[in-house]
Amino acid sequence: MQDLAVSYSKLGDANRELGNTRAARNAYEESLKLVQKFSRNNPSSAKAQRLLLSVHERLGDVNLRSGNSPGALDEFKESFSICEKLAKDDPRGTETQRNLYTLYHKLGTASLQMGDAPAARSYYLKSVVLNEKSLQPDAEDAQAERDLSCAYETLGDLDLEGNIPAAQESYGKSFQLREKLARDDPRNAQAQRDFAMSLARVGMAGVRAGETAAARDTFAASLSIIEKLANDDPTDATTQGNLAKCYLNWGDVNRALGNPLAARDAYQKALEIYQRLAHDDPGNANVKSWVAASYACLGDANLQVGNVAAARDAYHNSLNLNQELTHDDSLNVEKQGKLAYSFGRLGDLEAKNEDFPAAVTWFAKGVEVLQRLDRSGKLANRPMHQRWLADQRKASEGCQTAVRAIDSLDFALARPKQEVAALLGIRTRVLARRGNSADAAAAAEKLAAIEPLDGENLFQAAEGYALCTGGHVPANSSANSSDADTGLKSRSAARAIELLKHAYAAGYFQYAEKRAKLSDDRNLDGIRSLDEFKKLAAEI
DSSP states (O other), rough: OOOHHHHHHHHHHHHTTTTTHHHHHHHHHHHHHHHHHHHOOOTTTTHHHHHHHHHHHHHHHHHHHHTHHHHHHHHHHHHHHHHHHHHHHHOHHHHHHHHHHHHHHHHHHHHHHHOOHHHHHHHHHHHHHHHHSSSTTOOOOOHHHHHHHHHHHHHHHHTTOOHHHHHHHHHHHHHHHHHHHHHHHHHOOHHHHHHHHHHHHHHHHHHHTOOOHHHHHHHHHHHHHHHHHHHHTTOHHHHHHHHHHHHHHHHHHHHHHHHHHHHHHHHHHHHHHHHHHHHHHHTHHHHHHHHHHHHHHHHHHHHTTTEEEEEEHHHHHHHHHHHHHHHHOTTOOOHHHHHHHHHHHHHHHHEEEEHEEEEEEEEHHHHHHHHHHHHHTTTOOOOOHHHHHHHHHHHHHHHHHHHHHOHHHHHHHHHHHHHHHHHHHHHOOOOHHTHHHHHHHHHHHHHHSSSSSOOHHHHHHHHHHHHHHHHHOOOOOOOSOOOOOOOOOOHHHHHHHHHHHHHHHHHGSSSSHHHHHHHGGGGGGTTTHHEEEEEEOOOO
């Protein structure tokens, strides 16, 4: 019976290593039945208790992997309870002490996935304290040092959103340990992989601290190590997952440095890896979550390069996965937060695309999710999620204001002085796209006349007139495309170019990013082929 239980456990390990989470769980459950029977028949056997501890821990691992955080927490607590009893019987046992601090760490991870950050921090700190005590000053214990590096790393992850210096301190401690382990055993793939991912964590903290250029070098070093390991063993799921994370990091830092095309390529590589991993292990909720995250990043990069349709598709793919992952877990902060983020990204996209009614709808969905968590007390120790809630509320209010400004010129003009110019710019562009050239032109003239004359206002007014040259006629209009229509386009083009000249005279184009609008701004497409525009662009 005992041998069969161990065999089932090993079968579970093999399936987990291959990425087959469901088969691993089935094998562990069979092992648990046998071990429980063996334990009942041998109540005083320490070996039976250790087997029971081990199987509960493994079931916790697969529950965590499949997204069943409450189930994982229960299994880890069962395992921990057994471990505490064993530790009382053998307080100096190295293996038992290692089990204790490892289980503290896993209890922290399960708590964090359930949205209980304070409990997670408490467990992680206990893991660190116990792990530090177990390390002898002059003894070499690579496994204990690795365990401690993992504990420091998770503490850093907890602080990354709200306390960058604390995160950098924890990551630094983890890095020192992993650098030593990688140096001591250069052929150990796990040690090299750990070192590379520690570099990545240091880079992540650097990005958050504004040290973007240095972070790029750190990410490059991390990616180089992981790429080599992945080439050496392309079937190893852990290394492939690490490679995908490195590509996401590489995308993030390139986007921050203004290289959206390089970022998009990196995000695409990450997405393809995660999709393969999800295909190979369909029960792994964690991998699905990373697929969703990769889609979101790809959407960001596409939006930055101006491909709105591709960005929208990517955001919708991310949303669909996050909805799937949250459908039965309405108060899990981690999962629900990602769902709210998906709603917010679609809201941001539609706002930038100046489809404000659609943006309001998406932001409302995101606010609803975050408010539900807030009412339940789940955001009390979540500064990032609190910031998301505040940002999405503010964005929703701004979009609602834009909708009213598009509908009423008087409303736009009556807004606080600091809002009027932006609202008039929105009104003139949206109305021009709808084919309402007269009202668009009226808004553009109001914008251009704001005192003191401002280059940005003049440029936005020119955009409105340039859009009027597109001949936008409402679908239900009976008007013919006539000489009058042609005359309107001609007058609108002339006025657009005139306003661009005024913006030039006001110093608007002295900066490169403003000059780039002459070639990149799609709102100017209607006049870009005109000789007068080409002449002005060449002069600028």
